[in-house]
Amino acid sequence: MSDTTPPRFAGRTALVTGAASGIGAAVARRLVVEGASVVAVDIAADALAQLAVDLGDACAPVIADVTDEDAVAAAVTAAVQRFGGLDLAFNVAGSSRYGAVTDLAVEDWDFTVDLVQKAVFLCVKHQARQLVAQGRGGAIVNVASLNAHIPMVGGSPYSTGKAGVEMFSKNAALELAPAGIRVNAVLPGLIDTPLVAPVLGYEPAKDLFLERIPLRRPGSPDEVAGPCLYLASDDAAYITGTSLVIDGGWEISNYADLSNLGTA
Numbered sequence: 001m002s003d004t005t006p007p008r009f010a011g012r013t014a015l016v017t018g019a020a021s022g023i024g025a026a027v028a029r030r031l032v033v034e035g036a037s038v039v040a041v042d043i044a045a046d047a048l049a050q051l052a053v054d055l056g057d058a059c060a061p062v063i064a065d066v067t068d069e070d071a072v073a074a075a076v077t078a079a080v081q082r083f084g085g086l087d088l089a090f091n092v093a094g095s096s097r098y099g100a101v102t103d104l105a106v107e108d109w110d111f112t113v114d115l116v117q118k119a120v121f122l123c124v125k126h127q128a129r130q131l132v133a134q135g136r137g138g139a140i141v142n143v144a145s146l147n148a149h150i151p152m153v154g155g156s157p158y159s160t161g162k163a164g165v166e167m168f169s170k171n172a173a174l175e176l177a178p179a180g181i182r183v184n185a186v187l188p189g190l191i192d193t194p195l196v197a198p199v200l201g202y203e204p205a206k207d208l209f210l211e212r213i214p215l216r217r218p219g220s221p222d223e224v225a226g227p228c229l230y231l232a233s234d235d236a237a238y239i240t241g242t243s244l245v246i247d248g249g250w251e252i253s254n255y256a257d258l259s260n261l262g263t264a
């Protein structure tokens with residue numbers, strides 16, 4: 001790439017949910033570094049304001065709850081009003097409540113599934129409407145989780161919701177392909193963000209996780225942001241309806257660890 005080559009997202013507008021922290025913040029920051037304008041959506045007003053200060057004119061912060069359809073629609077409208085349209089979307093916002101299947105309150109199930117699954121539907125619905133209306137295609141990346149494939153004790157609403165995100169992404173990819181809109185999902189494993197601080201801050205729990213991960217460390221938010229941007233980039237122009245697992249090899253390690261037994 002010569003010095004005069006424009007950054008790969010120059011002239012593109014991206015909407016990022018969950019942009020105030022962790023993976024979403026890393027995605028938003030890298031997009032701006034790589035030339036995009038970013039509508040940064042989150043409910044965490046203070047952290048979002050700080051991100052906007054850091055990113056300057058390339059960032060339009062929008063305080064919105066992604067489970068609220070009107071708020072989601074307004075965030076898309078903000079992209080059009082501030083930057084003239086929308087090209088890319090990254091649906092990252094998420095969190096979870098936990099509990100055993102036998103104890104879990106309906107409110108905790110609804111909170112989690114609404115946030116991790118229904119909100120992705122609402123976001124894609126309104127983002128895709130805008131992309132279809134513009135008629136120039138686009139790309140959407142939804143953040144699911146390795147828990148879409150691997151269950152977690154106490155995490156049934158999260159795992160179920162994330163599995164739904166993976167299939168929803170494939171379904172949306174199928175429906176939106178004629179409009180030139182690509183939809184893919186990423187499935188992160190253990191990533192060092194505030195969401196998993198309780199795990200990483202408690203050595204016995206951390207050790208249990210790390211012994212499952214062949215690379216023996218959590219990933220960084222930037223190590224998820226990079227693959228997200230790749231899937232949204234022109235290098236991935238022929239990739240749609242797929243899932244990219246970003247887990248340090250966690251998913252392939254479900255067999256007993258025989259490495260200390262030797263080969264004899």
Ligand SMILES: NC(=O)c1ccc[n+]([C@@H]2O[C@H](COP(=O)([O-])OP(=O)(O)OC[C@H]3O[C@@H](n4cnc5c(N)ncnc54)[C@H](O)[C@@H]3O)[C@@H](O)[C@H]2O)c1
Nearest residue numbers: 018021022023042043044065066093094145190191193195
């Ligand atoms: N960290 C991990 O190990 C990991 C692993 C797999 C998947 N994920 C997924 O990655 C995504 C990002 O998580 P993270 O680890 O960066 O967590 P994080 O807590 O650092 O960031 C999540 C962000 O989402 C925002 N958010 C929560 N509810 C919202 C709502 N209703 N409306 C708008 N914004 C809302 C939060 O304010 C926060 O800024 C989530 O979907 C999470 O499930 C994370």
